[in-house]
Amino acid sequence: MSAVIWNLLFKSFGETLYMIGLSGLLACLGGIPLGVLLYATVPGGLMPRPWLNRIVGFVVNAARSTPFIILMVALLPFTRFVVGRSIGTTAAIVPLAFAALPFMSRLVESALKEVEPGVIEAAQAMGASPWQIVCKVLFPESVPGLLRGVTLMLVNLVGYSAMAGVVGGGGLGDVAIRFGHQRFRPDVMVVTVVIMIAMVQVIQGTGDALARCVQRRRGLED
Amino acid sequence: MIELQNVSKEFDLRNESAFHALKNVSLSIRKGSIFGIIGRSGAGKSTLVRLINLLEIPTSGTVRVGGVDMTSLSPVELRVARRKIGMIFQGFNLLSSRSVADNVAFPLELEGRGSDEIKGRVSELLELVDLSGKKDEYPAQLSGGQKQRVGIARALAANPDILLCDEATSALDPQTTTEVLALLKEINRKLGLTVVLITHEMSVIKEICEEVVVLDRGEVVESGAVFQVFTRPQSPVTRALVAGVMNQEIPPHFAALDFLQEPEGDCGLLVRVSFLGDTAAEPIISGMVRRFGIDVNILYGAIDHIQGVPFGTLIVELSGNGSRNAALDYLKNLNLGLEVIGYVRRNLESSL
Ligand SMILES: Nc1ncnc2c1ncn2[C@@H]1O[C@H](COP(=O)(O)OP(=O)(O)O)[C@@H](O)[C@H]1O
Protein backbone atom coordinates (compact mmCIF):
# COMPACT_ATOMS: atom_id res chain seq x y z
CA MET A 1 0.00 0.00 0.00
CA SER A 2 1.23 3.44 -0.84
CA ALA A 3 2.30 6.12 1.61
CA VAL A 4 -0.76 8.11 0.56
CA ILE A 5 -3.05 5.37 1.75
CA TRP A 6 -1.16 4.92 4.99
CA ASN A 7 -1.45 8.64 5.57
CA LEU A 8 -5.17 8.46 4.88
CA LEU A 9 -5.52 5.56 7.31
CA PHE A 10 -3.60 7.49 9.91
CA LYS A 11 -5.78 10.55 9.50
CA SER A 12 -8.98 8.45 9.62
CA PHE A 13 -7.81 6.72 12.74
CA GLY A 14 -7.40 10.15 14.32
CA GLU A 15 -10.92 11.11 13.24
CA THR A 16 -12.36 7.92 14.69
CA LEU A 17 -10.59 8.50 17.99
CA TYR A 18 -11.80 12.10 18.04
CA MET A 19 -15.41 11.09 17.33
CA ILE A 20 -15.46 8.29 19.89
CA GLY A 21 -13.61 10.29 22.52
CA LEU A 22 -15.75 13.39 22.36
CA SER A 23 -19.11 11.67 21.86
CA GLY A 24 -18.21 9.19 24.63
CA LEU A 25 -17.41 12.08 26.94
CA LEU A 26 -20.69 13.80 26.08
CA ALA A 27 -22.59 10.54 26.58
CA CYS A 28 -21.04 10.23 30.05
CA LEU A 29 -21.77 13.83 30.94
CA GLY A 30 -25.40 13.40 29.98
CA GLY A 31 -25.92 9.72 30.64
CA ILE A 32 -24.63 9.63 34.20
CA PRO A 33 -27.03 12.26 35.58
CA LEU A 34 -29.84 10.74 33.55
CA GLY A 35 -28.97 7.29 34.92
CA VAL A 36 -29.04 8.67 38.47
CA LEU A 37 -32.40 10.23 37.72
CA LEU A 38 -33.77 6.93 36.41
CA TYR A 39 -32.40 5.15 39.47
CA ALA A 40 -33.53 7.63 42.10
CA THR A 41 -37.04 8.43 40.89
CA VAL A 42 -38.47 4.91 40.86
CA PRO A 43 -41.24 4.22 43.38
CA GLY A 44 -39.50 3.36 46.64
CA GLY A 45 -36.26 4.96 45.44
CA LEU A 46 -34.20 7.77 46.93
CA MET A 47 -36.54 10.47 45.62
CA PRO A 48 -39.62 8.74 44.25
CA ARG A 49 -41.17 10.60 41.31
CA PRO A 50 -43.06 7.84 39.51
CA TRP A 51 -44.36 10.04 36.71
CA LEU A 52 -41.03 11.65 35.92
CA ASN A 53 -39.48 8.18 35.97
CA ARG A 54 -42.03 6.83 33.54
CA ILE A 55 -41.65 9.74 31.13
CA VAL A 56 -37.85 9.73 31.15
CA GLY A 57 -37.81 5.97 30.87
CA PHE A 58 -40.07 6.13 27.85
CA VAL A 59 -37.95 8.77 26.11
CA VAL A 60 -34.77 6.79 26.80
CA ASN A 61 -36.32 3.62 25.41
CA ALA A 62 -37.59 5.42 22.34
CA ALA A 63 -34.17 6.92 21.63
CA ARG A 64 -32.51 3.57 22.11
CA SER A 65 -34.80 1.80 19.70
CA THR A 66 -34.31 4.36 16.92
CA PRO A 67 -31.83 2.96 14.35
CA PHE A 68 -28.63 5.00 14.33
CA ILE A 69 -28.83 5.81 10.65
CA ILE A 70 -32.29 7.37 11.15
CA LEU A 71 -31.15 9.20 14.26
CA MET A 72 -28.30 10.73 12.24
CA VAL A 73 -30.59 12.04 9.54
CA ALA A 74 -33.30 13.17 11.94
CA LEU A 75 -30.78 15.14 13.96
CA LEU A 76 -29.38 17.04 10.96
CA PRO A 77 -31.19 20.33 11.71
CA PHE A 78 -30.22 20.11 15.38
CA THR A 79 -26.62 19.39 14.45
CA ARG A 80 -26.51 22.41 12.18
CA PHE A 81 -27.89 24.51 15.02
CA VAL A 82 -25.32 23.27 17.54
CA VAL A 83 -22.17 22.84 15.45
CA GLY A 84 -22.95 25.37 12.74
CA ARG A 85 -22.79 22.73 9.98
CA SER A 86 -24.35 19.35 9.43
CA ILE A 87 -21.46 17.69 7.61
CA GLY A 88 -18.03 16.70 8.90
CA THR A 89 -16.32 14.91 11.75
CA THR A 90 -17.44 17.33 14.44
CA ALA A 91 -20.98 17.26 13.08
CA ALA A 92 -20.97 13.46 13.35
CA ILE A 93 -20.30 13.72 17.05
CA VAL A 94 -23.80 15.04 17.73
CA PRO A 95 -25.74 11.95 16.58
CA LEU A 96 -23.06 9.67 18.06
CA ALA A 97 -23.47 11.32 21.47
CA PHE A 98 -27.23 11.15 21.10
CA ALA A 99 -27.11 7.45 20.35
CA ALA A 100 -24.74 6.65 23.21
CA LEU A 101 -26.35 8.85 25.86
CA PRO A 102 -29.59 6.92 26.52
CA PHE A 103 -27.65 3.65 26.39
CA MET A 104 -25.21 5.04 28.92
CA SER A 105 -28.05 6.15 31.18
CA ARG A 106 -29.41 2.60 31.32
CA LEU A 107 -25.94 1.21 31.99
CA VAL A 108 -25.51 3.70 34.84
CA GLU A 109 -28.95 2.86 36.19
CA SER A 110 -28.18 -0.84 36.29
CA ALA A 111 -24.73 -0.27 37.83
CA LEU A 112 -26.36 1.77 40.62
CA LYS A 113 -28.97 -0.92 41.17
CA GLU A 114 -26.14 -3.27 42.09
CA VAL A 115 -25.35 -1.21 45.19
CA GLU A 116 -26.61 -3.04 48.26
CA PRO A 117 -29.77 -1.42 49.64
CA GLY A 118 -28.50 -1.95 53.19
CA VAL A 119 -25.55 0.34 52.58
CA ILE A 120 -27.84 3.10 51.34
CA GLU A 121 -30.09 2.60 54.31
CA ALA A 122 -27.11 2.84 56.65
CA ALA A 123 -26.17 6.16 55.06
CA GLN A 124 -29.74 7.39 55.47
CA ALA A 125 -29.68 6.34 59.10
CA MET A 126 -26.51 8.38 59.53
CA GLY A 127 -28.31 11.46 58.24
CA ALA A 128 -26.99 11.57 54.68
CA SER A 129 -28.92 13.75 52.22
CA PRO A 130 -29.95 12.22 48.88
CA TRP A 131 -27.19 14.23 47.22
CA GLN A 132 -24.59 12.93 49.69
CA ILE A 133 -25.85 9.41 49.09
CA VAL A 134 -25.33 9.80 45.35
CA CYS A 135 -21.84 11.28 45.67
CA LYS A 136 -20.46 9.42 48.67
CA VAL A 137 -22.22 6.09 48.43
CA LEU A 138 -23.71 5.28 45.04
CA PHE A 139 -20.90 6.46 42.79
CA PRO A 140 -17.93 5.15 44.80
CA GLU A 141 -19.66 1.83 45.49
CA SER A 142 -20.51 1.25 41.85
CA VAL A 143 -17.18 2.29 40.30
CA PRO A 144 -16.46 -1.19 38.87
CA GLY A 145 -19.94 -1.40 37.36
CA LEU A 146 -19.70 2.14 35.98
CA LEU A 147 -16.31 1.35 34.41
CA ARG A 148 -17.80 -1.69 32.73
CA GLY A 149 -20.68 0.45 31.51
CA VAL A 150 -18.37 3.08 30.00
CA THR A 151 -16.39 0.31 28.33
CA LEU A 152 -19.48 -1.19 26.77
CA MET A 153 -20.68 2.21 25.60
CA LEU A 154 -17.30 3.01 23.97
CA VAL A 155 -17.20 -0.36 22.22
CA ASN A 156 -20.64 0.36 20.81
CA LEU A 157 -19.43 3.76 19.65
CA VAL A 158 -16.65 2.13 17.63
CA GLY A 159 -19.36 0.40 15.62
CA TYR A 160 -21.58 3.49 15.27
CA SER A 161 -18.64 5.69 14.28
CA ALA A 162 -18.09 3.47 11.25
CA MET A 163 -21.38 4.81 9.88
CA ALA A 164 -20.34 8.43 10.33
CA GLY A 165 -19.25 8.53 6.69
CA VAL A 166 -22.93 9.07 5.84
CA VAL A 167 -22.70 12.60 7.22
CA GLY A 168 -19.17 13.14 5.97
CA GLY A 169 -17.69 12.33 9.33
CA GLY A 170 -14.76 10.40 7.90
CA GLY A 171 -13.05 7.89 10.13
CA LEU A 172 -11.92 4.32 9.56
CA GLY A 173 -15.35 3.02 8.62
CA ASP A 174 -15.60 5.62 5.88
CA VAL A 175 -12.21 4.56 4.48
CA ALA A 176 -13.29 0.95 4.53
CA ILE A 177 -16.40 1.76 2.48
CA ARG A 178 -14.92 4.26 0.04
CA PHE A 179 -11.57 2.58 -0.61
CA GLY A 180 -11.95 -0.99 0.46
CA HIS A 181 -15.41 -1.53 -0.97
CA GLN A 182 -16.05 1.01 -3.71
CA ARG A 183 -12.51 0.98 -5.18
CA PHE A 184 -11.96 -2.73 -4.71
CA ARG A 185 -9.04 -2.48 -2.31
CA PRO A 186 -9.41 -5.56 -0.09
CA ASP A 187 -6.03 -4.81 1.51
CA VAL A 188 -7.33 -1.42 2.76
CA MET A 189 -10.53 -3.06 3.91
CA VAL A 190 -8.62 -5.65 5.90
CA VAL A 191 -6.33 -3.09 7.51
CA THR A 192 -9.23 -0.86 8.62
CA VAL A 193 -11.12 -3.79 10.03
CA VAL A 194 -8.02 -5.01 11.85
CA ILE A 195 -7.47 -1.55 13.35
CA MET A 196 -11.08 -1.40 14.54
CA ILE A 197 -10.87 -4.87 16.06
CA ALA A 198 -7.69 -3.82 17.83
CA MET A 199 -9.42 -0.67 19.14
CA VAL A 200 -12.27 -2.69 20.56
CA GLN A 201 -9.81 -5.09 22.15
CA VAL A 202 -7.85 -2.25 23.72
CA ILE A 203 -10.96 -0.50 25.03
CA GLN A 204 -12.42 -3.72 26.43
CA GLY A 205 -9.10 -4.82 27.90
CA THR A 206 -8.43 -1.46 29.54
CA GLY A 207 -11.94 -1.23 30.94
CA ASP A 208 -11.85 -4.75 32.36
CA ALA A 209 -8.39 -4.21 33.82
CA LEU A 210 -9.41 -0.96 35.51
CA ALA A 211 -12.56 -2.52 36.95
CA ARG A 212 -10.62 -5.52 38.20
CA CYS A 213 -7.96 -3.28 39.66
CA VAL A 214 -10.57 -1.37 41.68
CA GLN A 215 -12.18 -4.62 42.84
CA ARG A 216 -8.87 -6.00 43.96
CA ARG A 217 -7.91 -2.87 45.79
CA ARG A 218 -11.13 -3.23 47.77
CA GLY A 219 -10.31 -6.83 48.54
CA LEU A 220 -13.19 -8.09 46.41
CA GLU A 221 -12.78 -11.00 44.06
CA ASP A 222 -14.72 -10.82 40.85
CA MET B 1 -35.17 9.14 76.05
CA ILE B 2 -37.25 7.19 73.56
CA GLU B 3 -41.00 7.26 73.82
CA LEU B 4 -43.41 5.45 71.55
CA GLN B 5 -47.10 6.12 72.02
CA ASN B 6 -49.77 4.01 70.35
CA VAL B 7 -47.61 3.55 67.32
CA SER B 8 -49.01 1.56 64.43
CA LYS B 9 -47.37 0.78 61.14
CA GLU B 10 -49.15 -0.51 58.08
CA PHE B 11 -47.43 -1.47 54.88
CA ASP B 12 -49.43 -0.98 51.72
CA LEU B 13 -49.46 -4.15 49.76
CA ARG B 14 -49.92 -4.33 46.03
CA ASN B 15 -53.38 -5.84 46.18
CA GLU B 16 -54.84 -2.72 47.82
CA SER B 17 -54.75 -4.30 51.26
CA ALA B 18 -52.50 -3.25 54.10
CA PHE B 19 -50.30 -5.32 56.36
CA HIS B 20 -50.28 -4.33 60.04
CA ALA B 21 -46.65 -4.76 60.99
CA LEU B 22 -47.10 -2.97 64.31
CA LYS B 23 -50.30 -2.46 66.26
CA ASN B 24 -50.68 0.17 68.91
CA VAL B 25 -47.22 -0.18 70.39
CA SER B 26 -46.34 1.96 73.37
CA LEU B 27 -43.06 1.80 75.15
CA SER B 28 -40.56 3.99 76.82
CA ILE B 29 -36.83 3.48 76.96
CA ARG B 30 -34.84 5.08 79.74
CA LYS B 31 -31.77 7.14 79.01
CA GLY B 32 -28.60 5.15 79.48
CA SER B 33 -30.29 1.75 79.62
CA ILE B 34 -29.78 -1.31 77.47
CA PHE B 35 -33.17 -2.24 76.12
CA GLY B 36 -33.93 -5.53 74.39
CA ILE B 37 -36.55 -6.35 71.79
CA ILE B 38 -37.36 -10.00 71.23
CA GLY B 39 -39.92 -11.89 69.26
CA ARG B 40 -40.21 -14.44 66.54
CA SER B 41 -39.11 -13.72 63.04
CA GLY B 42 -41.56 -11.36 61.35
CA ALA B 43 -42.92 -10.08 64.66
CA GLY B 44 -42.09 -6.50 63.71
CA LYS B 45 -38.83 -5.98 65.62
CA SER B 46 -36.92 -4.37 62.77
CA THR B 47 -39.88 -2.19 61.89
CA LEU B 48 -40.02 -1.06 65.51
CA VAL B 49 -36.40 0.09 65.71
CA ARG B 50 -36.56 1.64 62.26
CA LEU B 51 -39.39 3.79 63.54
CA ILE B 52 -37.05 5.28 66.13
CA ASN B 53 -34.87 6.95 63.49
CA LEU B 54 -37.82 7.29 61.15
CA LEU B 55 -36.47 4.96 58.49
CA GLU B 56 -40.09 3.85 58.68
CA ILE B 57 -42.78 6.47 59.07
CA PRO B 58 -45.47 5.48 61.57
CA THR B 59 -48.98 5.22 60.19
CA SER B 60 -50.27 6.57 63.48
CA GLY B 61 -49.00 7.37 66.94
CA THR B 62 -46.05 9.41 68.07
CA VAL B 63 -42.34 8.70 68.24
CA ARG B 64 -40.40 10.94 70.59
CA VAL B 65 -36.65 10.86 70.90
CA GLY B 66 -35.15 13.09 73.56
CA GLY B 67 -38.48 14.85 73.86
CA VAL B 68 -38.64 15.67 70.14
CA ASP B 69 -41.52 14.42 68.04
CA MET B 70 -39.61 12.83 65.15
CA THR B 71 -42.52 12.97 62.71
CA SER B 72 -42.77 16.75 63.08
CA LEU B 73 -39.24 17.36 61.77
CA SER B 74 -38.45 18.74 58.34
CA PRO B 75 -36.18 16.58 56.15
CA VAL B 76 -33.15 18.68 57.09
CA GLU B 77 -33.98 18.60 60.81
CA LEU B 78 -34.55 14.86 60.57
CA ARG B 79 -31.07 14.34 59.12
CA VAL B 80 -29.55 16.30 61.98
CA ALA B 81 -31.58 14.30 64.49
CA ARG B 82 -30.47 11.02 62.89
CA ARG B 83 -26.84 11.89 63.49
CA LYS B 84 -27.55 11.49 67.19
CA ILE B 85 -28.91 7.98 66.63
CA GLY B 86 -26.28 5.43 65.63
CA MET B 87 -27.31 2.16 64.07
CA ILE B 88 -25.62 -1.18 63.47
CA PHE B 89 -26.92 -4.01 61.32
CA GLN B 90 -26.84 -7.76 60.96
CA GLY B 91 -25.21 -7.40 57.53
CA PHE B 92 -22.81 -4.67 58.78
CA ASN B 93 -23.61 -2.46 55.74
CA LEU B 94 -20.12 -1.04 55.46
CA LEU B 95 -19.02 0.82 52.35
CA SER B 96 -16.90 -1.57 50.33
CA SER B 97 -15.35 1.39 48.53
CA ARG B 98 -13.85 2.82 51.71
CA SER B 99 -11.09 1.66 53.99
CA VAL B 100 -11.83 0.94 57.63
CA ALA B 101 -10.73 4.44 58.65
CA ASP B 102 -12.77 6.08 55.89
CA ASN B 103 -15.85 4.09 56.82
CA VAL B 104 -15.59 5.40 60.36
CA ALA B 105 -15.00 8.90 58.96
CA PHE B 106 -18.18 8.74 56.88
CA PRO B 107 -20.65 10.24 59.37
CA LEU B 108 -18.12 12.95 60.24
CA GLU B 109 -17.79 13.85 56.56
CA LEU B 110 -21.56 14.07 56.35
CA GLU B 111 -21.45 16.64 59.12
CA GLY B 112 -18.79 18.56 57.24
CA ARG B 113 -16.02 18.26 59.84
CA GLY B 114 -12.48 19.28 58.97
CA SER B 115 -10.04 16.59 57.91
CA ASP B 116 -7.71 17.04 60.92
CA GLU B 117 -10.60 16.73 63.32
CA ILE B 118 -11.85 13.66 61.46
CA LYS B 119 -8.44 12.02 61.58
CA GLY B 120 -8.14 12.48 65.33
CA ARG B 121 -11.65 11.26 66.03
CA VAL B 122 -11.26 8.22 63.76
CA SER B 123 -8.08 7.02 65.43
CA GLU B 124 -9.72 7.51 68.82
CA LEU B 125 -12.67 5.35 67.72
CA LEU B 126 -10.50 2.67 66.16
CA GLU B 127 -8.64 2.53 69.45
CA LEU B 128 -11.94 2.03 71.27
CA VAL B 129 -12.95 -0.90 69.08
CA ASP B 130 -9.42 -2.25 69.01
CA LEU B 131 -8.89 -1.99 65.27
CA SER B 132 -6.11 0.56 65.00
CA GLY B 133 -3.94 -1.90 63.11
CA LYS B 134 -6.58 -2.41 60.41
CA LYS B 135 -7.31 1.18 59.53
CA ASP B 136 -6.13 0.95 55.92
CA GLU B 137 -7.77 -2.36 55.14
CA TYR B 138 -11.04 -2.72 53.28
CA PRO B 139 -14.20 -4.30 54.74
CA ALA B 140 -13.91 -7.32 52.44
CA GLN B 141 -10.60 -8.15 54.10
CA LEU B 142 -12.04 -8.33 57.61
CA SER B 143 -13.71 -11.07 59.64
CA GLY B 144 -17.35 -10.73 60.69
CA GLY B 145 -16.46 -9.61 64.18
CA GLN B 146 -14.04 -7.01 62.87
CA LYS B 147 -16.64 -5.73 60.43
CA GLN B 148 -19.13 -5.29 63.20
CA ARG B 149 -16.56 -3.43 65.28
CA VAL B 150 -16.05 -1.06 62.35
CA GLY B 151 -19.84 -0.73 62.24
CA ILE B 152 -19.88 0.16 65.91
CA ALA B 153 -17.05 2.68 65.55
CA ARG B 154 -18.88 4.26 62.61
CA ALA B 155 -22.14 4.38 64.55
CA LEU B 156 -20.39 6.11 67.44
CA ALA B 157 -18.42 8.60 65.34
CA ALA B 158 -20.89 11.45 65.55
CA ASN B 159 -21.27 11.05 69.33
CA PRO B 160 -24.82 9.73 69.28
CA ASP B 161 -27.02 9.45 72.35
CA ILE B 162 -28.64 6.26 71.14
CA LEU B 163 -27.34 3.12 69.48
CA LEU B 164 -29.81 0.90 67.62
CA CYS B 165 -28.68 -2.67 67.01
CA ASP B 166 -30.73 -4.78 64.61
CA GLU B 167 -29.57 -8.39 65.05
CA ALA B 168 -26.05 -7.04 65.28
CA THR B 169 -24.59 -10.31 66.50
CA SER B 170 -26.73 -12.75 64.55
CA ALA B 171 -24.15 -13.27 61.82
CA LEU B 172 -21.33 -13.85 64.30
CA ASP B 173 -20.04 -16.97 66.01
CA PRO B 174 -20.60 -17.33 69.78
CA GLN B 175 -17.10 -16.25 70.74
CA THR B 176 -17.27 -13.12 68.57
CA THR B 177 -20.78 -12.43 69.80
CA THR B 178 -19.48 -12.38 73.34
CA GLU B 179 -16.75 -9.94 72.36
CA VAL B 180 -19.12 -7.61 70.54
CA LEU B 181 -21.56 -7.70 73.46
CA ALA B 182 -18.79 -6.88 75.88
CA LEU B 183 -17.93 -3.93 73.66
CA LEU B 184 -21.54 -2.74 73.60
CA LYS B 185 -21.75 -3.03 77.34
CA GLU B 186 -18.53 -1.09 77.75
CA ILE B 187 -19.80 1.64 75.44
CA ASN B 188 -23.04 1.84 77.36
CA ARG B 189 -21.18 2.18 80.62
CA LYS B 190 -18.39 4.49 79.44
CA LEU B 191 -20.35 6.81 77.19
CA GLY B 192 -23.75 6.53 78.83
CA LEU B 193 -25.31 5.58 75.52
CA THR B 194 -28.86 4.27 75.38
CA VAL B 195 -28.69 0.94 73.56
CA VAL B 196 -31.70 -0.62 71.83
CA LEU B 197 -30.99 -4.18 70.87
CA ILE B 198 -32.93 -6.61 68.73
CA THR B 199 -31.88 -10.19 68.88
CA HIS B 200 -33.24 -13.66 68.57
CA GLU B 201 -30.53 -14.91 70.90
CA MET B 202 -32.06 -14.90 74.37
CA SER B 203 -28.65 -15.38 75.89
CA VAL B 204 -27.72 -11.94 74.57
CA ILE B 205 -30.69 -10.32 76.30
CA LYS B 206 -29.98 -12.24 79.47
CA GLU B 207 -26.42 -11.11 79.46
CA ILE B 208 -26.65 -7.39 78.85
CA CYS B 209 -30.19 -6.02 78.81
CA GLU B 210 -31.94 -4.41 81.72
CA GLU B 211 -35.36 -4.21 80.19
CA VAL B 212 -37.00 -6.16 77.44
CA VAL B 213 -40.13 -6.05 75.36
CA VAL B 214 -41.61 -9.10 73.70
CA LEU B 215 -43.30 -8.56 70.35
CA ASP B 216 -45.66 -10.96 68.70
CA ARG B 217 -47.43 -10.29 65.42
CA GLY B 218 -46.88 -6.60 65.79
CA GLU B 219 -48.11 -6.36 69.36
CA VAL B 220 -46.33 -5.97 72.66
CA VAL B 221 -47.20 -9.07 74.63
CA GLU B 222 -44.91 -8.52 77.57
CA SER B 223 -42.44 -5.98 78.82
CA GLY B 224 -40.47 -5.13 81.89
CA ALA B 225 -37.22 -5.88 83.64
CA VAL B 226 -35.38 -8.77 82.01
CA PHE B 227 -35.31 -10.50 85.37
CA GLN B 228 -39.04 -10.31 85.71
CA VAL B 229 -39.85 -11.30 82.14
CA PHE B 230 -37.36 -14.14 81.99
CA THR B 231 -38.07 -15.66 85.37
CA ARG B 232 -41.84 -15.20 85.30
CA PRO B 233 -42.84 -15.27 81.65
CA GLN B 234 -46.58 -14.67 81.36
CA SER B 235 -47.41 -15.33 77.72
CA PRO B 236 -46.87 -18.54 75.79
CA VAL B 237 -44.71 -16.67 73.27
CA THR B 238 -42.36 -15.43 75.93
CA ARG B 239 -42.27 -18.81 77.60
CA ALA B 240 -41.30 -20.43 74.34
CA LEU B 241 -38.65 -17.81 73.67
CA VAL B 242 -36.98 -17.99 77.05
CA ALA B 243 -37.34 -21.74 77.46
CA GLY B 244 -34.02 -22.40 75.82
CA VAL B 245 -32.06 -20.27 78.21
CA MET B 246 -34.08 -20.39 81.39
CA ASN B 247 -34.69 -24.07 82.17
CA GLN B 248 -38.24 -22.98 82.84
CA GLU B 249 -39.87 -26.06 81.48
CA ILE B 250 -40.37 -29.09 83.62
CA PRO B 251 -37.72 -31.58 82.53
CA PRO B 252 -39.33 -34.03 80.11
CA HIS B 253 -39.09 -37.06 82.36
CA PHE B 254 -41.22 -35.25 84.93
CA ALA B 255 -43.67 -33.94 82.44
CA ALA B 256 -44.35 -37.49 81.37
CA LEU B 257 -45.52 -38.50 84.86
CA ASP B 258 -49.13 -38.84 85.93
CA PHE B 259 -49.91 -35.89 88.11
CA LEU B 260 -52.77 -35.97 90.56
CA GLN B 261 -54.55 -32.83 91.65
CA GLU B 262 -55.39 -34.28 95.09
CA PRO B 263 -53.23 -36.42 97.36
CA GLU B 264 -54.09 -40.09 97.04
CA GLY B 265 -52.62 -42.74 99.27
CA ASP B 266 -48.90 -42.70 99.59
CA CYS B 267 -47.86 -39.89 97.34
CA GLY B 268 -45.39 -37.06 97.18
CA LEU B 269 -45.97 -33.44 96.30
CA LEU B 270 -43.85 -32.03 93.50
CA VAL B 271 -43.01 -28.37 93.84
CA ARG B 272 -40.86 -26.07 91.83
CA VAL B 273 -39.02 -23.51 93.89
CA SER B 274 -37.19 -20.67 92.25
CA PHE B 275 -34.97 -18.21 93.98
CA LEU B 276 -33.10 -15.10 93.08
CA GLY B 277 -29.83 -13.72 94.26
CA ASP B 278 -27.91 -15.26 97.10
CA THR B 279 -30.68 -17.20 98.78
CA ALA B 280 -29.00 -20.51 99.34
CA ALA B 281 -30.90 -23.66 98.66
CA GLU B 282 -29.58 -25.71 101.50
CA PRO B 283 -31.00 -23.77 104.50
CA ILE B 284 -34.42 -23.80 102.87
CA ILE B 285 -34.44 -27.54 102.59
CA SER B 286 -32.98 -28.29 105.97
CA GLY B 287 -35.37 -25.67 107.38
CA MET B 288 -38.35 -27.55 105.98
CA VAL B 289 -37.08 -30.87 107.23
CA ARG B 290 -36.39 -29.56 110.72
CA ARG B 291 -39.50 -27.48 111.20
CA PHE B 292 -42.18 -29.57 109.61
CA GLY B 293 -40.90 -33.09 109.86
CA ILE B 294 -41.25 -33.85 106.19
CA ASP B 295 -38.90 -35.49 103.77
CA VAL B 296 -37.51 -33.39 100.96
CA ASN B 297 -36.18 -35.11 97.94
CA ILE B 298 -34.35 -32.95 95.39
CA LEU B 299 -35.23 -34.16 91.91
CA TYR B 300 -33.85 -31.42 89.75
CA GLY B 301 -31.79 -28.30 90.20
CA ALA B 302 -30.34 -25.64 87.95
CA ILE B 303 -28.77 -22.28 88.43
CA ASP B 304 -28.87 -19.57 85.81
CA HIS B 305 -27.26 -16.21 85.75
CA ILE B 306 -28.95 -13.11 84.50
CA GLN B 307 -26.43 -10.31 84.27
CA GLY B 308 -24.37 -12.04 86.91
CA VAL B 309 -27.19 -12.53 89.39
CA PRO B 310 -27.96 -16.17 90.06
CA PHE B 311 -31.45 -17.47 89.41
CA GLY B 312 -32.03 -20.98 90.70
CA THR B 313 -34.71 -23.53 90.07
CA LEU B 314 -35.30 -26.60 92.18
CA ILE B 315 -37.86 -29.31 91.77
CA VAL B 316 -38.39 -31.09 95.04
CA GLU B 317 -40.68 -33.78 96.23
CA LEU B 318 -42.23 -33.31 99.64
CA SER B 319 -43.32 -36.46 101.38
CA GLY B 320 -43.63 -37.98 104.82
CA ASN B 321 -46.03 -37.35 107.64
CA GLY B 322 -45.35 -33.71 108.42
CA SER B 323 -47.50 -30.83 107.29
CA ARG B 324 -46.84 -30.15 103.66
CA ASN B 325 -49.11 -27.12 103.68
CA ALA B 326 -47.16 -25.56 106.50
CA ALA B 327 -43.98 -26.19 104.53
CA LEU B 328 -45.46 -24.47 101.50
CA ASP B 329 -46.44 -21.46 103.59
CA TYR B 330 -42.93 -21.37 104.92
CA LEU B 331 -41.55 -21.25 101.38
CA LYS B 332 -44.00 -18.54 100.42
CA ASN B 333 -42.93 -16.40 103.33
CA LEU B 334 -39.34 -16.65 102.23
CA ASN B 335 -40.37 -14.80 99.09
CA LEU B 336 -39.42 -17.58 96.79
CA GLY B 337 -41.00 -18.39 93.49
CA LEU B 338 -43.26 -21.34 94.19
CA GLU B 339 -45.22 -23.49 91.85
CA VAL B 340 -47.06 -26.62 92.87
CA ILE B 341 -46.73 -29.10 90.06
CA GLY B 342 -48.89 -31.87 91.49
CA TYR B 343 -48.98 -35.08 93.45
CA VAL B 344 -47.26 -38.21 92.28
CA ARG B 345 -47.42 -41.74 93.58
CA ARG B 346 -44.49 -42.84 95.65
CA ASN B 347 -43.14 -45.28 93.12
CA LEU B 348 -41.57 -42.22 91.55
CA GLU B 349 -38.00 -43.31 92.02
CA SER B 350 -38.54 -46.49 90.13
CA SER B 351 -40.32 -44.75 87.32
CA LEU B 352 -37.49 -42.28 86.76
N1 LIG C 1 -41.41 -2.59 53.37
C1 LIG C 1 -42.27 -3.56 53.70
N2 LIG C 1 -43.35 -3.82 52.94
C2 LIG C 1 -44.23 -4.77 53.27
N3 LIG C 1 -44.12 -5.55 54.35
C3 LIG C 1 -43.06 -5.36 55.15
C4 LIG C 1 -42.07 -4.37 54.88
N4 LIG C 1 -41.15 -4.41 55.86
C5 LIG C 1 -41.52 -5.39 56.69
N5 LIG C 1 -42.67 -5.96 56.29
C6 LIG C 1 -43.39 -7.04 56.96
O1 LIG C 1 -43.59 -6.67 58.29
C7 LIG C 1 -43.41 -7.77 59.16
C8 LIG C 1 -42.40 -7.44 60.23
O2 LIG C 1 -41.15 -7.31 59.64
P1 LIG C 1 -39.86 -7.07 60.50
O3 LIG C 1 -40.06 -5.85 61.33
O4 LIG C 1 -38.70 -7.05 59.57
O5 LIG C 1 -39.80 -8.36 61.41
P2 LIG C 1 -38.66 -8.91 62.34
O6 LIG C 1 -37.52 -7.95 62.30
O7 LIG C 1 -39.27 -9.06 63.69
O8 LIG C 1 -38.30 -10.26 61.78
C9 LIG C 1 -42.98 -8.94 58.29
O9 LIG C 1 -44.08 -9.79 58.11
C10 LIG C 1 -42.57 -8.30 57.00
O10 LIG C 1 -42.86 -9.15 55.92
Ligand SMILES: [Mg+2]
Ligand atom coordinates in the same frame (compact mmCIF):
# COMPACT_ATOMS: atom_id res chain seq x y z
MG1 LIG D 1 -35.56 -8.12 61.49
